Amino acid sequence: MSPLELTTSITALANLIACSVQNEDTVDLLAAAFTQLGDTLATISVQRSLSDKANTSGILEKGDGIIAHK
Numbered sequence: 001m002s003p004l005e006l007t008t009s010i011t012a013l014a015n016l017i018a019c020s021v022q023n024e025d026t027v028d029l030l031a032a033a034f035t036q037l038g039d040t041l042a043t044i045s046v047q048r049s050l051s052d053k054a055n056t057s058g059i060l061e062k063g064d065g066i067i068a069h070k
Helices: 003-020 024-056
Strands: 059-062 065-069
Touching: 003 024
Parallel strands: none
Antiparallel strands: 059 065
């Protein structure tokens, strides 16, 4: 899927939800929930990337902290 197709699909989904859900409070809640979902996925992705970089640079990790160099 191209970037243009992806953004068009997301816009279409947002329009569908907005037309299907008449209660503005519910639309607001859905918007907040999807924002949190996106932010959480971005956080996980960055953490994975940083962990991969640390592991390839000779740093061993355990949990959230760096424990030793290789």
